Amino acid sequence: MQRRQLVLYGAAGAGFLGLTLFVGWWRVDGPGAPEPKGQRPLPLSAMEFRLTDHEENEVGPGNLIGRPTMVFFGFTYCPDVCPTTLSDISGWLEELGDEASEMNVVFITVDPERDTVEAMAEYVGYFHPVIRGWTGPEDQIARAAEGFRASFERVPTEGGGYTMNHTASVFLFDAEGELVTMIDYHEPREFAVPKIRRALTEDVEGAT
Amino acid sequence: MVKKLRYTNALAVLLMVAGLSAPALAGSEDVVVENAWSRASIGVNRPGAAYMTVRNTGEDAVTLTGLATPLAMMPEIHESKTNSDGVSSMVPAGEITIEPGQSVALEPGGLHAMLMKLQEPMTEGETFPLTLTFSNGGEVTVEVPILGIAARGPEG
Ligand SMILES: [Cu+2]
Numbered sequence: 001m002q003r004r005q006l007v008l009y010g011a012a013g014a015g016f017l018g019l020t021l022f023v024g025w026w027r028v029d030g031p032g033a034p035e036p037k038g039q040r041p042l043p044l045s046a047m048e049f050r051l052t053d054h055e056e057n058e059v060g061p062g063n064l065i066g067r068p069t070m071v072f073f074g075f076t077y078c079p080d081v082c083p084t085t086l087s088d089i090s091g092w093l094e095e096l097g098d099e100a101s102e103m104n105v106v107f108i109t110v111d112p113e114r115d116t117v118e119a120m121a122e123y124v125g126y127f128h129p130v131i132r133g134w135t136g137p138e139d140q141i142a143r144a145a146e147g148f149r150a151s152f153e154r155v156p157t158e159g160g161g162y163t164m165n166h167t168a169s170v171f172l173f174d175a176e177g178e179l180v181t182m183i184d185y186h187e188p189r190e191f192a193v194p195k196i197r198r199a200l201t202e203d204v205e206g207a208t
Numbered sequence: 209m210v211k212k213l214r215y216t217n218a219l220a221v222l223l224m225v226a227g228l229s230a231p232a233l234a235g236s237e238d239v240v241v242e243n244a245w246s247r248a249s250i251g252v253n254r255p256g257a258a259y260m261t262v263r264n265t266g267e268d269a270v271t272l273t274g275l276a277t278p279l280a281m282m283p284e285i286h287e288s289k290t291n292s293d294g295v296s297s298m299v300p301a302g303e304i305t306i307e308p309g310q311s312v313a314l315e316p317g318g319l320h321a322m323l324m325k326l327q328e329p330m331t332e333g334e335t336f337p338l339t340l341t342f343s344n345g346g347e348v349t350v351e352v353p354i355l356g357i358a359a360r361g362p363e364g
């Protein structure tokens with residue numbers, strides 16, 4: 001009797017252990033694993049926001065479907081990271097040559113208070129002509145950031161002004177609006193340009 | 209474009225101009241600033257940034273404590289950082305100690321001379337003087353070339 005109970009407990013214990021291990025695997029490595037922090041952006045078709053480009057056109061994620069797309073967040077009062085990203089992107093686009101004109105390249109401001117349509121127009125004018133600048137009401141910018149799983153935060157500075165912390169990665173989507181990959185801030189050109197080429201060719205090969 | 213300024217020469221010029229008495233210069237006679245550059249600004253409302261390499265060719269460590277320039281009322285050394293989530297932020301870097309024979313690079317996406325409260329626009333093709341001050345009272349002044357807004361390095 002006692003022995004039988006022990007066996008039963010043993011079997012139940014082993015079963016429980018197995019289940020625990022399985023649940024553990026499911027949660028940590030398996031399909032139930034949480035997206036890593038700074039999760040994967042939604043497909044463009046699943047995003048919803050309305051913004052205005054630097055030429056006063058009403059734009060949204062739907063405008064980006066049909067061509068490969070590169071998107072990044074920033075602000076024009078950013079002295080270091082944003083002009084560096086914009087000039088890096090301009091360099092990548094130069095290297096792509098004619099292929100660059102087959103892409104949407106969009107710089108979305110996280111500082112709409114200062115980055116009006118006019119400010120965006122002036123700023124993007126200094127970089128590669130393919131780059132578009134998008135701005136709009138703060139709630140729409142927040143919705144856009146949410147779709148890309150990007151974050152931004154206003155931080156006061158000593159001089160009485162403010163700066164913005166923000167996601168500095170570049171997002172790459174194929175022509176169907178599916179995320180291809182991300183280019184981390186300051187990624188060397190020898191890595192970035194092949195990634196962009198992948199986004200450019202993915203639709204041609206019909207892979208999504 | 210390479211700008212080299214011997215610490216002693218810069219100081220001599222500065223002392224002549226300001227008519228100051230010589231501060232103690234323990235061991236930091238040989239600070240060399242190379243490859244200084246900056247990007248043009250749009251107007252004066254946006255802060256500017258300047259980059260350079262600061263090399264300590266002397267025998268003793270030197271500590272960079274601050275910046276001064278007629279171009280900006282609040283020049284400050286900042287550091288941009290990008291965390292594991294890809295979020296970048298910028299903080300004052302504080303004092304920077306450079307060991308003998310070592311150099312510190314102020315470069316895009318890392319340390320930079322942040323030029324807040326510009327007094328005049330930064331115009332491509334012009335230069336401006338930037339003075340680096342050290343903990344022992346020494347100073348080095350370098351003429352920083354202003355390149356285009358989309359410049360990627362000292363070569364443009
Ligand atoms: Cu800064």
